[in-house]
Amino acid sequence: MYAQMIKSEASTEDPKQLKEFQAKIDDNIKVEPRDWMPEGYRKTLIRQIGQHAHSEIVGQLPEGNWITRAPTLERKMILLAKVQDEAGHGLYLYAAAETLGVSRDDLTEQLLSGKMKYSSIFNYPTLNWADIGAVGWLVDGAAIMNQVPLQRTSYGPYSRAMIRICKEESFHQRQGYDIMMKMAQGTETQKKMAQDALNRLWYPSLMMFGPSDAESVHSTQNMAWKIKMNTNDELRQKFVDQTVPQAQYLGLTIPDENLTWNEEKGGYDYSDPDWSEFFDVLKGNGPCNVDRLEARNKAWDDGAWVRDGLMAHAEKKRAAKTAAE
Amino acid sequence: MSKEWPLWEIFIRGQHGLSHRHVGSLHAPNAEMAIKNARDVYTRRNEGVSIWVVEANNISASSPSEKGPLYEPSESKIYRHPTFFDIPDEVGHM
Numbered sequence: 001m002y003a004q005m006i007k008s009e010a011s012t013e014d015p016k017q018l019k020e021f022q023a024k025i026d027d028n029i030k031v032e033p034r035d036w037m038p039e040g041y042r043k044t045l046i047r048q049i050g051q052h053a054h055s056e057i058v059g060q061l062p063e064g065n066w067i068t069r070a071p072t073l074e075r076k077m078i079l080l081a082k083v084q085d086e087a088g089h090g091l092y093l094y095a096a097a098e099t100l101g102v103s104r105d106d107l108t109e110q111l112l113s114g115k116m117k118y119s120s121i122f123n124y125p126t127l128n129w130a131d132i133g134a135v136g137w138l139v140d141g142a143a144i145m146n147q148v149p150l151q152r153t154s155y156g157p158y159s160r161a162m163i164r165i166c167k168e169e170s171f172h173q174r175q176g177y178d179i180m181m182k183m184a185q186g187t188e189t190q191k192k193m194a195q196d197a198l199n200r201l202w203y204p205s206l207m208m209f210g211p212s213d214a215e216s217v218h219s220t221q222n223m224a225w226k227i228k229m230n231t232n233d234e235l236r237q238k239f240v241d242q243t244v245p246q247a248q249y250l251g252l253t254i255p256d257e258n259l260t261w262n263e264e265k266g267g268y269d270y271s272d273p274d275w276s277e278f279f280d281v282l283k284g285n286g287p288c289n290v291d292r293l294e295a296r297n298k299a300w301d302d303g304a305w306v307r308d309g310l311m312a313h314a315e316k317k318r319a320a321k322t323a324a325e
Numbered sequence: 326m327s328k329e330w331p332l333w334e335i336f337i338r339g340q341h342g343l344s345h346r347h348v349g350s351l352h353a354p355n356a357e358m359a360i361k362n363a364r365d366v367y368t369r370r371n372e373g374v375s376i377w378v379v380e381a382n383n384i385s386a387s388s389p390s391e392k393g394p395l396y397e398p399s400e401s402k403i404y405r406h407p408t409f410f411d412i413p414d415e416v417g418h419m
């Protein structure tokens with residue numbers, strides 16, 4: 001997902017306190033920043049919310065790539081608004097992480113140095129306009145699958161950030177599907193482009209949910225803490241079931257020969273993505289890993305004089321005001 | 326490493342007649358920029374008619390461990406609620 005493979009931290013606190021904490025979570029009482037919490041809970045959340053925030057920010061790059069080349073002024077304005085929303089999502093999430101005692105610059109530095117990850121999906125390129133449709137439809141679609149249940153997560157600031165994000169997110173998926181509809185109903189060439197985008201982005205989208213974690217201790221702990229609400233396979237299944245009819249409506253084919261309706265489970269059987277590719281991308285070997293980190297580092301470095309200048313100006317004004325008083 | 330911009334808490338009046346409500350936070354060098362950024366981040370879909378920004382370190386908060394002593398006194402004073410009193414039906418709406 002936007003946060004993939006989050007390892008949970010062990011807790012070493014007093015068992016009685018841990019039990020009370022768990023009881024509170026079981027009762028659906030939100031944990032707020034100044035409440036007592038196990039160190040493991042705090043650290044795991046920083047990692048998860050931080051990775052989620054980084055994904056929103058890096059996720060602007062593949063789409064930002066097409067803002068200047070959108071086919072019409074209206075599409076350009078829509079895409080600009082969508083990408084701007086993602087910047088906001090990053091901000092809400094960074095702010096939620098900061099309430100856990102990590103600084104914003106700290107998180108940024110960990111992204112820039114490659115110490116913290118962002119979602120594997122953003123290491124794939126957007127080669128043509130149809131990809132922008134497919135990203136909104138599939139990538140935002142997959143993100144929504146994961147984010148809707150997270151609105152009920154146990155950590156108050158994270159939950160509130162997710163609620164805000166979900167309100168804005170369905171516009172993203174719809175604008176993507178709208179592009180796909182136009183392309184799929186367009187000329188032969190446009191239809192081919194739409195199919196090609198689906199072919200390339202289908203498996204990377206399935207990878208967003210991460211490998212099966214039904215047996216994982218980290219996943220079990222994170223679900224008990226309600227910072228993860230469903231297993232990766234549950235969400236992936238939901239995503240496939242939701243997306244197949246949408247592809248059918250477009251007249252496009254999901255690139256999976258094994259895709260069949262399974263009456264018994266009430267869902268589709270589908271092929272797993274190539275997990276070795278997934279791990280390779282996480283290691284930094286995806287098609288765009290280097291580009292993405294370079295772009296973020298460049299933006300950060302090039303913006304330094306602006307951040308410093310505005311801060312110096314604000315301090316000067318403050319000093320002048322104090323002197324006048 | 327340069328200095329991080331301070332953190333501001335953002336409060337927005339959603340509609341005329343409502344109070345300002347906390348909506349989130351952001352970093353900005355000063356109040357003026359905090360308001361501009363809050364406009365861009367928190368009112369992109371007509372969510373507000375007025376914005377307050379407060380530097381986060383200027384906020385004093387009650388401590389979670391005081392929950393008991395702070396709120397217990399009101400828990401025992403149930404007569405502060407109108408439902409404490411039985412008013413006969415004949416009296417009509419009160």
Ligand SMILES: [Fe+2]
Pocket residue numbers: 056085086089165169
């Ligand atoms: Fe987002």
Ligand SMILES: [Fe+2]
Pocket residue numbers: 086140143169172
């Ligand atoms: Fe989105």
